[in-house]
Amino acid sequence: MSDPFFHPVSGFDLPRFAGVPTFMRLPYVPHGHERYGDVQIGLIGVPWDSGTTNRPGPRHGPRQLRDASTMMRAQHPVNGTRPYEAANCADLGDVGPNPADIIDSMDRITAFYDQVLAAGIKPLTAGGDHLTSLPVLRSLAKVHGPMGMVHFDSHTDLFHSYFGGTMYTHGTPFRRAVEEGLLDPKRVVQIGLRGTMYDTEDRDFAAANGIRLILIEEFHARGVEDVMAEAREIAGSGKTYVSYDIDFVDPTFAPGTGTPEVGGPNSYQALQVCRELAGLDIVGADMVEVSPPFDTSGGTAFLGVSIMFEILCVMAAQAGA
Ligand code: MN
Ligand code: MN
Numbered sequence: 481m482s483d484p485f486f487h488p489v490s491g492f493d494l495p496r497f498a499g500v501p502t503f504m505r506l507p508y509v510p511h512g513h514e515r516y517g518d519v520q521i522g523l524i525g526v527p528w529d530s531g532t533t534n535r536p537g538p539r540h541g542p543r544q545l546r547d548a549s550t551m552m553r554a555q556h557p558v559n560g561t562r563p564y565e566a567a568n569c570a571d572l573g574d575v576g577p578n579p580a581d582i583i584d585s586m587d588r589i590t591a592f593y594d595q596v597l598a599a600g601i602k603p604l605t606a607g608g609d610h611l612t613s614l615p616v617l618r619s620l621a622k623v624h625g626p627m628g629m630v631h632f633d634s635h636t637d638l639f640h641s642y643f644g645g646t647m648y649t650h651g652t653p654f655r656r657a658v659e660e661g662l663l664d665p666k667r668v669v670q671i672g673l674r675g676t677m678y679d680t681e682d683r684d685f686a687a688a689n690g691i692r693l694i695l696i697e698e699f700h701a702r703g704v705e706d707v708m709a710e711a712r713e714i715a716g717s718g719k720t721y722v723s724y725d726i727d728f729v730d731p732t733f734a735p736g737t738g739t740p741e742v743g744g745p746n747s748y749q750a751l752q753v754c755r756e757l758a759g760l761d762i763v764g765a766d767m768v769e770v771s772p773p774f775d776t777s778g779g780t781a782f783l784g785v786s787i788m789f790e791i792l793c794v795m796a797a798q799a800g801a
Contacts, residue, residue, distance in 0.1 A: 485515060486568040488554060501546045502571035503606065504789070509570035511595050520567040520799050521792065522601040524592070528577035528585055529771075531611025531650040533642055535738035537771030538609045541781075542574055544772040545606045545788070548781040552789050558755065561793040566800030569792065572596065572603075582648050586615040593619035602799070604792055606784070607768030609738070610637050610650040613723050614657055620721065620764050621662040627763065628667030628715035629654075632753060633725035634675050634741035636693065638682040650769070655682075658689055663721075665689035669714045671707060671753070672696055672728040675741030696743055704749055708756030715760055722757060722765035722791060726784055734783055736775020747783055754790035762798060765791045 488505040502508050503523035509515050525542025532538065555562050563569060575592040577585040593616055596603050605616055610633075620627060631637075631654070638658075639651045647656065654670075657663045670686070674696035686693050692714050699707055727737045730744035745753070770784040 482565055482568045483518065486519070486570055487564050491553065496550045501550050503546050504549045504552050504569070504571075506564070506569050506571045508573060510573040515570070517599050518568055519570045519572070519599065519601045521569045521795055522572040522596055522603050523569065523788070524572045524596070524603050524605050525574040526577070526589060526605055526608035526612045527574055528579065528589070528607070528612060529609040530577070530579055530582050530585060531648060531653075532609045532738055533649050533651060535771065535774065537738060537773040538607055538769055539579065540772040541608060541770040542606045544775065544778070544781040545767070545770060545785050548778060549785040549788070551782060552785055556793045559793070561797050563793045563796030567796040569796065572601070582611075586648070589615035590618045594622070597623050602762070602795060603764045604788060604795065605764070605766035606788065607766060607770070610723075610725055610768045611648060611653050612768055613766055614648070614653040616764065616766065617657050617662040617721060618660070624719040624763050626661055626664040628718055628720040629663055629669070629723060630711050630715055630720060630757065630760070631668065631670045631723045632672055632728035633670060633723070634672055634727045634744060635725070635739065636670055636673060636682040636686060638685050638691070640681065640685075655685060664718075665691045667715055667718060667720070668692070669694060669711045671711065672699055672744060674743055699745070704752045704756060708753055712756070712759060717761060719763045720760045722762055724765070724767050724787055724791070725769045726767065726780060727769055729783065734780045736771050736780030737769045738771050738774065739769070750783065750787055751790050754787060754794065757791070757794045758797065762795050765795065767791075
C-alpha cells in the first residue's frame, strides 16, 4: 500500500475543474522536495518539439495533457488495478528545454532523468515530439544497458538524417539509439507502421539490425492479443522501454498530432495494446507527439492521458508485485 501523500485528489473531494492541474491530480514533487526519494513512478513533462520536421506543437503537450488528466479516476475499469495504491506516483514537473538549441535541450533532458534514476524513480514521460525519447534513453541506458523496446507508431523513426545531414529530428531517434547502443535492436518491435513512404531506407535499417516491424496490415489481420503476445516474446524478460507515439492511433480518434496517417487502430485498441504489456520489465515509458494546436476538440489529449493511465497501471502493478 502506498503512502496516502501520493494519492491523487479525488473528484469526490474537489471538483475536477478546480485546483492546479498536475498529471492525474498527483502531488507535485520536483527534485529537491523532501518526498522526492520516496517516489516510485514519476510523471514528467518534456515540453519540447525542436525535433519536429513538419507541423509543430508538441511543446504544448504536457500542459494540455495535465489538464486532460484531471478527468482520470483512480481505478482501472477492467482489471481493477489501483495504481496509486500499488506504487508511490507523483508529478515531477517539466524539464526546462532550450527551444533554440537541440543539443543543449537533449543534454538538459538527460541530466534531469539522471536525477530521476539516481533516486530509483521509474519515469513515465509526456512529450514532446519523438526526439524526446533519445535523451531519455541515454539516461536509462547508463543504468540498465541496452534495452528492449515496444514502440507504437505509424512511423519507424529510424531515418539516418534530414535536410542533408541533420541527425537529430523526430524521424531519427531510434536510429541514433541503436547506433549509440542504448537499444538492443533484436529486442525491439515497432507496431502500427503505415502511410506513404520516402523510400525503404528506414525499413532496410530495421531488417539489417534485426528490428521486428509489424505493419498495420499485419496488425489488423492478426488482432491485438496475437500481435502483443509476439511483442512480449521479442522484448523478453530483460529491461524494456515503452514508447507510444499518439499517431499510432487513427487520426479519426487522434487528429491532434503533426504527422497523422490514416487506417490505424481505434481508441479502444489503443488502450488494449497497453493492457497486453503486463509481464514486461518496464523501466520507463513515454507518450509523445500530442500537438494541442491541432487538437481542436481536446480529444487527442484525453486519449493521450488515457493511454498514460493504462501504461501507469502496468508499471504500478509491476512495482507493487
Ligand atoms: Mn514517432
Ligand atoms: Mn509517428
